[in-house]
Amino acid sequence: xxxxxxxxxxxxxxxxxxxxxxxxxxxxxxxxxxxxxxxxxxxxxxxxxxxxxxxxxxxxxxxxxxxxxxxxxxxxxxxxxxxxxxxxxxxxxxxxxxxxxxxxxxxxxxxxxxxxxxxxxxxxxxxxxxxxxxxxxxxxxxxxxxxxxxxxxxxxxxxxxxxxxxxxxxxxxxxxxxxxxxxxxxxxxxxxxxxxxxxxxxxxxxxxxxxxxxxxxxxxxxxxxxxxxxxxxxxxxxxxxxxxxxxxxxxxxxxxxxxxxxxxxxxxxxxxxxxxxxxxxxxxxxxxxxxxxxxxxxxxxxxxxxxxxxxxxxxxxxxxxxxxxxxxxxxxxxxxxxxxxxxxxxxxxxxxxxxxxxxxxxxxxxxxxxxxxxxxxxxxxxxxxxxxxxxxxxxxxxxxxxxxxxxxxxxxxxxxxxxxxxxxxxxxxxxxxxxxxxxxxxxxxxxxxxxxxxxxxxxxxxxxxxxxxxxxxxxxxxxxxxxxxxxxxxxxxxxxxxxxxxxxxxxxxxxxxxxxxxxxxxxxxxxxxxxxxxxxxxxxxxxxx
Numbered sequence: 001x002x003x004x005x006x007x008x009x010x011x012x013x014x015x016x017x018x019x020x021x022x023x024x025x026x027x028x029x030x031x032x033x034x035x036x037x038x039x040x041x042x043x044x045x046x047x048x049x050x051x052x053x054x055x056x057x058x059x060x061x062x063x064x065x066x067x068x069x070x071x072x073x074x075x076x077x078x079x080x081x082x083x084x085x086x087x088x089x090x091x092x093x094x095x096x097x098x099x100x101x102x103x104x105x106x107x108x109x110x111x112x113x114x115x116x117x118x119x120x121x122x123x124x125x126x127x128x129x130x131x132x133x134x135x136x137x138x139x140x141x142x143x144x145x146x147x148x149x150x151x152x153x154x155x156x157x158x159x160x161x162x163x164x165x166x167x168x169x170x171x172x173x174x175x176x177x178x179x180x181x182x183x184x185x186x187x188x189x190x191x192x193x194x195x196x197x198x199x200x201x202x203x204x205x206x207x208x209x210x211x212x213x214x215x216x217x218x219x220x221x222x223x224x225x226x227x228x229x230x231x232x233x234x235x236x237x238x239x240x241x242x243x244x245x246x247x248x249x250x251x252x253x254x255x256x257x258x259x260x261x262x263x264x265x266x267x268x269x270x271x272x273x274x275x276x277x278x279x280x281x282x283x284x285x286x287x288x289x290x291x292x293x294x295x296x297x298x299x300x301x302x303x304x305x306x307x308x309x310x311x312x313x314x315x316x317x318x319x320x321x322x323x324x325x326x327x328x329x330x331x332x333x334x335x336x337x338x339x340x341x342x343x344x345x346x347x348x349x350x351x352x353x354x355x356x357x358x359x360x361x362x363x364x365x366x367x368x369x370x371x372x373x374x375x376x377x378x379x380x381x382x383x384x385x386x387x388x389x390x391x392x393x394x395x396x397x398x399x400x401x402x403x404x405x406x407x408x409x410x411x412x413x414x415x416x417x418x419x420x421x422x423x424x425x426x427x428x429x430x431x432x433x434x435x436x437x438x439x440x441x442x443x444x445x446x447x448x449x450x451x452x453x454x455x456x457x458x459x460x461x462x463x464x465x466x467x468x469x470x471x472x473x474x475x476x477x478x479x480x481x482x483x484x485x486x487x488x489x490x491x492x493x494x495x496x497x498x499x500x501x502x503x504x505x506x507x508x509x510x511x512x513x514x515x516x517x518x519x520x521x522x523x524x525x526x527x528x529x530x531x532x533x534x535x536x537x538x539x540x541x542x543x544x545x
Contacts, residue, residue: 203270271346458533
């Protein structure tokens with residue numbers, strides 16, 4: 001576009017002043033050249049560049065007899081203004097203006113996950129003289145809309161927004177979209193967006209993420225927020241998913257000339273966490289106290305909580321927290337209370353014993369009768385047991401008359417064990433013997449209840465020993481001895497990190513590697529796994545000199 005004005009000088013000489021365009025829209029760090037031309041000037045033209053208000057416009061100026069150039073090698077945000085070119089032709093003056101609009105919108109946003117339900121979207125290095133619109137979108141539905149303005153003195157900045165999803169959006173593909181509102185910018189370059197692709201997996205399941213790319217690309221998997229590489233190649237696998245595996249994963253496809261990334265969000269679902277009891281009173285309540293019993297449980301999926309026990313009718317609530325009130329606690333309110341947390345993938349139960357404190361002093365006063373107090377339960381050698389182990393449960397209390405002591409196991413009804421001295425011997429324990437045990441101390445004046453858990457253990461304290469050494473010679477044989485502490489017993493897998501994972505299995509944790517070559521050197525991984533978890537140890541085989 002050529003904008004010009006004719007001026008009549010002495011002797012009827014015509015003068016034209018013009019620009020190439022009245023509006024220049026440029027991205028930060030791009031170059032810009034403005035041209036101001038005076039035609040048919042009777043004498044050498046004098047050019048002056050300035051902004052409205054006579055403020056310097058920066059850049060480099062080059063002029064000759066009829067034309068002046070204002071050049072910017074790297075546009076910055078402060079160059080965004082109205083620029084004036086003044087021409088003096090032997091006393092005849094004229095000026096023309098152009099508007100420089102500066103923006104920065106270099107790349108698509110990055111979406112990360114701060115927890116299972118909250119996404120963070122960040123647009124790097126954004127700037128506009130008008131405003132920036134950031135939206136969270138699911139299909140055609142705008143979930144959240146923010147309008148952001150910028151200060152030219154602060155320059156470009158990263159723009160971030162958080163969005164916390166409701167449960168119904170778990171596993172859905174949510175898009176973060178940015179719209180740069182700026183006159184003169186091509187329509188196809190005003191919008192950038194990125195969709196958080198999600199996959200949902202259950203605790204304990206096998207997760208396989210696949211990435212495909214055209215051409216001869218090197219593929220690398222990482223979990224965002226961590227620097228180490230998960231795997232190289234099209235597929236990354238997590239054999240036994242845990243809660244900590246939730247988050248955003250990135251596949252990078254790279255060649256010598258180009259690097260591209262794609263991301264996927266992983267949502268982990270499972271049974272609710274073990275519910276936790278809270279009492280409004282510190283210690284055991286006394287007769288007439290106002291007592292509130294609260295139970296909480298975390299769950300990714302909607303959870304239903306139920307409180308039951310003692311004289312209480314069962315109370316249910318579809319929420320992560322439930323409370324019951326006992327306005328004036330009495331003897332009938334003493335006893336064991338249960339909280340059950342349930343979602344579509346499973347359930348967990350916790351218990352709490354509420355002891356009502358009340359002293360009964362019958363006549364004659366020389367004899368003091370008391371119901372059970374200060375009861376203790378000790379498990380030897382530990383409540384964390386191994387397969388076929390024997391344990392002793394020692395129970396004691398202070399009461400008169402002496403209390404009867406009953407040990408009960410909470411499994412498909414209550415299985416009872418009785419002892420005259422409060423000592424119980426449990427032999428050759430199996431997986432089915434794990435669970436909650438209840439000890440009931442009872443005399444004619446009342447009772448007290450204590451509970452304990454017998455639990456199995458995930459692999460821990462794992463060790464890996466290489467004989468005779470991890471520094472090996474050509475054609476040498478070695479033995480790798482692996483051991484761990486766990487119940488149920490752990491499976492032990494030896495893997496070599498090379499072109500995928502080559503696996504070796506052993507029933508006793510001992511691996512014999514024969515006739516080792518140079519290509520057998522590298523990192524080896526030992527995975528100890530049972531149904532409760534896993535532990536990983538690594539070692540390096542290096543070539544000896």
